[in-house]
Amino acid sequence: MNDHLDSVEEPTAEELATLDALLSRPDLWDELPMGLEQSIVAAISAEAGTVVSLADRRTERQARRSIPWWASAAAAGVLIVAGIAIAVQGSGTPELAGTLIELAGTDLAPSASASATATATPAGLKLILDTKGLAGAPDGFMYEAWIGNGTIRVSAGTFHLRGGDGPIELWAGVDDPAFTILSVTLEPIDGVAESSGQAVLKGEIPK
Amino acid sequence: MAAMPDLIERFKAGDPEAVREVYREHAGSVLTVARSIVHDRELAAEVVQQTFVKAWRASKRFEGNRDLAPWLYSIARHTAIDMLRSESKPTRGGHAPETDVGFTPTTFEATWERFEVRRAVDALPADEREVVRRSHIMGFTHEEIAAQLQIPVGTVKSRSGRAHKRLASALAHLVASSPITPPTGPPANQARPGDVLSGEEQS
Numbered sequence: 001m002n003d004h005l006d007s008v009e010e011p012t013a014e015e016l017a018t019l020d021a022l023l024s025r026p027d028l029w030d031e032l033p034m035g036l037e038q039s040i041v042a043a044i045s046a047e048a049g050t051v052v053s054l055a056d057r058r059t060e061r062q063a064r065r066s067i068p069w070w071a072s073a074a075a076a077g078v079l080i081v082a083g084i085a086i087a088v089q090g091s092g093t094p095e096l097a098g099t100l101i102e103l104a105g106t107d108l109a110p111s112a113s114a115s116a117t118a119t120a121t122p123a124g125l126k127l128i129l130d131t132k133g134l135a136g137a138p139d140g141f142m143y144e145a146w147i148g149n150g151t152i153r154v155s156a157g158t159f160h161l162r163g164g165d166g167p168i169e170l171w172a173g174v175d176d177p178a179f180t181i182l183s184v185t186l187e188p189i190d191g192v193a194e195s196s197g198q199a200v201l202k203g204e205i206p207k
Numbered sequence: 208m209a210a211m212p213d214l215i216e217r218f219k220a221g222d223p224e225a226v227r228e229v230y231r232e233h234a235g236s237v238l239t240v241a242r243s244i245v246h247d248r249e250l251a252a253e254v255v256q257q258t259f260v261k262a263w264r265a266s267k268r269f270e271g272n273r274d275l276a277p278w279l280y281s282i283a284r285h286t287a288i289d290m291l292r293s294e295s296k297p298t299r300g301g302h303a304p305e306t307d308v309g310f311t312p313t314t315f316e317a318t319w320e321r322f323e324v325r326r327a328v329d330a331l332p333a334d335e336r337e338v339v340r341r342s343h344i345m346g347f348t349h350e351e352i353a354a355q356l357q358i359p360v361g362t363v364k365s366r367s368g369r370a371h372k373r374l375a376s377a378l379a380h381l382v383a384s385s386p387i388t389p390p391t392g393p394p395a396n397q398a399r400p401g402d403v404l405s406g407e408e409q410s
Contacts, residue, residue, distance in 0.1 A: 020343070032255070044226050
């Protein structure tokens, strides 16, 4: 890989200065979220009718275990600020009439949909999520619900749906009306609290 | 730098290995474009996800002898702008959805420049890339990097030198003049970022 470099002239000081400016932009060095590759491959394979082998999943999961130090630090920070969330499979009825939220499937789960009822309680925001057409999370993965405002996201709990569709009770430790988005992401079970960004369901919380 | 026709055909067919190959070559550049527009890390990940799924859905119309990069860039930019508009809707304020909050996305030329720079960085050998990353984004000296990586300072300097030579060569159209000038886009024999999408896949 060095052969062709011998014939390349050394950059001038002016060129190096320009290169320095180009390379100093932080967004140039963002790491790709763990698990994103697998989600995209799985979504396309599912739609195309091709198959993703389990070995592929294992390989990527193993690769994901080498988490950079800054990701661990960020995840620890998120853990501290995130509200305590519980996901309990089972039925439940809000104590008070709640706000109805409709969620649509994203490109990763185009045939999925869900509705949720959000109720502010003295303990926090209670959500009853009812999904339709969302497959159970694959082995090594789970779903996680989030409420957000476009900048900040707070976890509202995790679930896997491997037992089939049904109402899921979720809690978020916030009730700020500025939170306007309810989403569900597919997450690798890897101890990282930060969202993978792989949304499968998304909806706006009406005022 | 056109992709191999065989790869394109396999990508169109949804072959997982081909999707993986295309992702590994271009996802970093797509993420950089997304991040430069939506700024939020998690939204940017959603843009990357949507970009590759949209690209696959639209790939039937892609000609196999063209470069994938400008085409993916165009989809990524449109997707990011759509995402930003969607996230900016003032639905909490009682406004109608069509009265979107105004915003000014980063210019076409600026995001294309970032795409190209990220692409050149991702093409570096891993050991050289790591030295450049620690130097540029973390601000470490060659001596500090040598201590961190437990290698001689001379090795750090040679890796840095090679990396900068490669980058200056790959990005000659950007670094040849100072101060930084906007790029003019891809060469005429490549797909131009602005002409590859119809409205269908931009939504």
